[in-house]
Amino acid sequence: MTQQIPSTEPELAAVRNFRDVGGLPTVDGRRVRYGVLFRSGHLAHATEEDAEFLASLGLHTIFDFRNASDQKLEGPDVELPGVRNVNLPLTDPADGAEFWKMVRDGDLDQLRALLADGKGANRMINSYRAIVKQRTAEHSQVLHSLAEDSVPALMHCAAGKDRAGLSIAITLLAVGVEREAIVADYLESNAAHRRYKVHRSSASASAYSPEVMELLSPLFDARAEYLTAAFETIEETWGGVDAYLEQALRITPELRDRLRERLLD
Numbered sequence: 001m002t003q004q005i006p007s008t009e010p011e012l013a014a015v016r017n018f019r020d021v022g023g024l025p026t027v028d029g030r031r032v033r034y035g036v037l038f039r040s041g042h043l044a045h046a047t048e049e050d051a052e053f054l055a056s057l058g059l060h061t062i063f064d065f066r067n068a069s070d071q072k073l074e075g076p077d078v079e080l081p082g083v084r085n086v087n088l089p090l091t092d093p094a095d096g097a098e099f100w101k102m103v104r105d106g107d108l109d110q111l112r113a114l115l116a117d118g119k120g121a122n123r124m125i126n127s128y129r130a131i132v133k134q135r136t137a138e139h140s141q142v143l144h145s146l147a148e149d150s151v152p153a154l155m156h157c158a159a160g161k162d163r164a165g166l167s168i169a170i171t172l173l174a175v176g177v178e179r180e181a182i183v184a185d186y187l188e189s190n191a192a193h194r195r196y197k198v199h200r201s202s203a204s205a206s207a208y209s210p211e212v213m214e215l216l217s218p219l220f221d222a223r224a225e226y227l228t229a230a231f232e233t234i235e236e237t238w239g240g241v242d243a244y245l246e247q248a249l250r251i252t253p254e255l256r257d258r259l260r261e262r263l264l265d
Contacts, residue, residue: 017160044075120218
């Protein structure tokens, strides 16, 4: 029996960006069931009270989309009794390692060269496009697992915004959630209490100056243009959501029906 989550969000001390995806409307008038699909940032720093709350959800599976570099930086997820942890990295640890080192360590001139004049946002758009095109096996595994036995499930990455955001979006597309509702849920990651805490190596005030934070903002924002780029990649590469699900993710109509049974009221 899964817990029905109240409309008010829980106050988690050290797990950011947690929410139940329940309540989102589908194009055929149904809604995502509460208590079956959750999303968040990483669970590595969860307090004892946080862990007790997460354990109360009756989770079957936690999907962790972080790579080895993320896990080295933040630590492994807290262990929850009886919950299966599945690590499916959606980015390569080597990809962007130098870039993220510069984000943490770089001075203002380096950050300007790296991120100014739209370069930061373009990097995010290209990342979303690449994940959609290159990580079809991982997304296929997630959807097959959900259809078989893996709910209630929690999906997370580091911030719970990009890799988890894309995986949640693809799951919601598969069960027919309205596109506008998917984008609205994605943009919830911009709420102040949900945002990822920016890691900068220097403790000096200049490391977090207004200009530095402005340069970094494209990396830590949830922007509709990023998710739109992912949707456009699906259209451009496969011709539409149905073909993407069937050809790239091996999701048959029968399996989509099972996903709807698992996730929708």
